[in-house]
Amino acid sequence: MEKVNKILLLGSSGQIGSNLKKKLKLITKKVKILSKRELNLENLNSIKKVLDKIQPNLIINAAGYTKVDEAEKKKDKCFKINTLSTNEIAKWCYKNDCFLVHYSTVYIFDGKKKKPWKEGDKKKPKNFYGKTKLKGEVKIIKSKCNYLILRLNWIYNNHGENFPKKIIKKIKENKKIFLVNNQIGTPNHAGFISDISINIIKKVIIDKKNPKILNVSARGKANYYDFAKKIYEKLKNKYRDCSLTSINSEDYKKISSNKKTAERPLNSLLDITKLENFLKLKMPYWDDVLEKRINAIIKKYTK
Numbered sequence: 001m002e003k004v005n006k007i008l009l010l011g012s013s014g015q016i017g018s019n020l021k022k023k024l025k026l027i028t029k030k031v032k033i034l035s036k037r038e039l040n041l042e043n044l045n046s047i048k049k050v051l052d053k054i055q056p057n058l059i060i061n062a063a064g065y066t067k068v069d070e071a072e073k074k075k076d077k078c079f080k081i082n083t084l085s086t087n088e089i090a091k092w093c094y095k096n097d098c099f100l101v102h103y104s105t106v107y108i109f110d111g112k113k114k115k116p117w118k119e120g121d122k123k124k125p126k127n128f129y130g131k132t133k134l135k136g137e138v139k140i141i142k143s144k145c146n147y148l149i150l151r152l153n154w155i156y157n158n159h160g161e162n163f164p165k166k167i168i169k170k171i172k173e174n175k176k177i178f179l180v181n182n183q184i185g186t187p188n189h190a191g192f193i194s195d196i197s198i199n200i201i202k203k204v205i206i207d208k209k210n211p212k213i214l215n216v217s218a219r220g221k222a223n224y225y226d227f228a229k230k231i232y233e234k235l236k237n238k239y240r241d242c243s244l245t246s247i248n249s250e251d252y253k254k255i256s257s258n259k260k261t262a263e264r265p266l267n268s269l270l271d272i273t274k275l276e277n278f279l280k281l282k283m284p285y286w287d288d289v290l291e292k293r294i295n296a297i298i299k300k301y302t303k
């Protein structure tokens with residue numbers, strides 16, 4: 001890949017994709033955006049045809065089937081989007097000398113390790129979504145295309161369905177909120193992750209050094225109770241009757257109307273040593289990133 005002259009972004013309406021779209025448009029005119037209507041990844045036969053027409057030499061694939069609970073029921077759809085379409089894209093990239101940047105997840109691990117997950121740790125997904133994402137990664141590697149897989153953990157955003165929005169809604173209703181305390185991860189703002197992604201991609205292209213697989217996350221750890229508490233701290237003066245209670249995932253299942261069907265790993269922390277060494281910089285802590293972004297999110301959902 002000597003020169004990037006056409007970038008194709010997939011999944012541009014999603015949490016990561018919408019932020020990438022904004023940023024890419026600011027730095028280059030060479031971006032082509034395809035919506036699901038223009039390229040539905042479930043139509044596997046259409047992928048090659050569409051890519052042949054566009055002829056990108058960098059594809060950023062931020063598309064995916066991300067409904068972790070629904071995936072347990074809609075298995076065919078999830079497998080098609082997360083595994084089979086990834087395979088088609090990767091095969092096309094190999095044949096056409098196109099660099100593929102693809103997003104994956106910490107859910108490819110079983111969560112049983114006590115420390116953060118390193119890129120090379122043993123993979124053993126606990127749920128169907130994780131299985132299809134892992135198979136997608138394997139397809140990419142087997143295709144022998146030039147790839148970069150960026151693994152993410154807990155993403156939140158300013159819009160769409162997201163954790164801060166759900167919490168703010170409950171706080172406004174002065175509800176008693178129960179939050180799981182035995183699943184840990186790092187809450188990462190989609191805008192922050194998109195900025196880091198672009199830095200990584202630029203560096204791979206300019207320095208011609210490709211780490212191939214990278215965990216991408218801020219520093220630090222939290223459970224859902226910690227995450228919600230940070231949000232509530234900003235609102236507690238206005239909504240005093242709300243209360244936050246921390247419970248474990250088993251008890252949560254018993255009392256929650258939101259019946260989660262997929263199992264989730266207890267430990268979703270990503271080891272970011274490789275990322276920090278590659279970028280030669282230290283990542284900020286997740287709560288410092290949240291501090292910078294939360295006011296905009298609160299403003300939007302408390303209007």
Ligand SMILES: NC(=O)c1ccc[n+]([C@@H]2O[C@H](COP(=O)([O-])OP(=O)(O)OC[C@H]3O[C@@H](n4cnc5c(N)ncnc54)[C@H](OP(=O)(O)O)[C@@H]3O)[C@@H](O)[C@H]2O)c1
Nearest residue numbers: 011013014015016036040041063064066103105152153155
């Ligand atoms: N969210 C997280 O916490 C998290 C954690 C780890 C890894 N990841 C990974 O990061 C990537 C981006 O995640 P995200 O949170 O930004 O996802 P998201 O908000 O759910 O967005 C998914 C994107 O994929 C598109 N898409 C879904 N089905 C499609 C289809 N059949 N054809 C074409 N496009 C389709 C969606 O388009 P429509 O809006 O039109 O449906 C949307 O643009 C995914 O690969 C995900 O597995 C996410």
